[in-house]
Amino acid sequence: EPEVTQTPSHQVTQMGQEVILRCVPISNHLYFYWYRQILGQKVEFLVSFYNNEISEKSEIFDDQFSVERPDGSNFTLKIRSTKLEDSAMYFCASEASAKNIQYFGAGTRLSVL
């Protein structure tokens, strides 16, 4: 069964460093999302991406964040200068056209020290 793949599973970084979280959405899906979940809190929307551009972003997704689809398969989330409060699970999700159902990857646990 097709699945959304995320790498790495766990990323440890120092405050102020840049990190790139990678996702390979399900092939033939057209809509892509990043969500985050701080430990013990709810899943929060960060950004959606369609047709090679951002469709919508939340207030969490400030200038420190960016997304890119550098090739036909990868979808990346970059945090330019990490802060302690960026520590969370980051989930990538993808959605097929005309289905309105989002499938989530296993997540990347980001730990900012």
Added chain:
Amino acid sequence: QKEVEQNSGPLSVPEGAIASLNCTYSDRGSQSFFWYRQYSGKSPELIMFIYSNGDKEDGRFTAQLNKASQYVSLLIRDSQPSDSATYLCAVNGYNYGQNFVFGPGTRLSVLP
């Protein structure tokens, strides 16, 4: 501000019983409703989705939607210890490509 509310629990039920999980949402324009299961430290896993008022059954799971009351529920029949997890209610609009708004989740514990 779109809000989705759930009882945080924990909700404890004995094995074999029916577990009832509830969710309310604030945006009357919401059209699509999803239940995800999340085990500790894992990603959300889709259980069911429902778009129309009424009941939708899939195996041991039944989703119920009442748009007039802005209420959606999930019933789990014959609960098993493996059902012990946090259940997330997610809501979005009718069109594709819209982000989900998640509730905080209800932690379910099924006691053997």
